[in-house]
Amino acid sequence: MSIHDMPEGMKSEFLAAFRAEFGFGEMTATANDDAAAMLKAAAWAWQASRESAQVSDISPEVAELMRRFDDEERGQALLAEAFVRETQRASISSLQRHFKIGYGPACRLMDRLVAGGVVSPIDSEGRRHVLPKVLP
Structure with a gap:
């Protein structure tokens, strides 16, 4: 879904979160580094807008x-x-x-x-290992 396809309320939430966190006015990129930063920022803003909507919708x-x-x-x-x-x-x-x-x-x-650090993530052979217990 592009920003243009979003419903108006969702679009305004997305843009408000995006601008509040990153201070960008327009969502344009002039170089590859700028484009990568924009994509990362846009992903963060989208997630932030959805999380706030989900929290407010829960009874x-x-x-x-x-x-x-x-x-x-x-x-x-x-x-x-x-x-x-x-x-x-x-x-x-x-x-x-x-x-x-x-x-x-x-x-x-x-x-x-x-x-929780009890089990390792899957290794290159597709196995997990029980990790030693860490004492506090």
């Missing part, structure tokens, strides 16, 4: 439900960490089998383990 009931899902996933991530460290098996399929969950939830769980 308190939905926000509470999302918080409960997040708490539940956090608890499941602690159980997954214990399982991965005990078995030294860091794969999505092992999470699926052990927790009896689908592929999507297992992927989200693995993402949490990678972000």
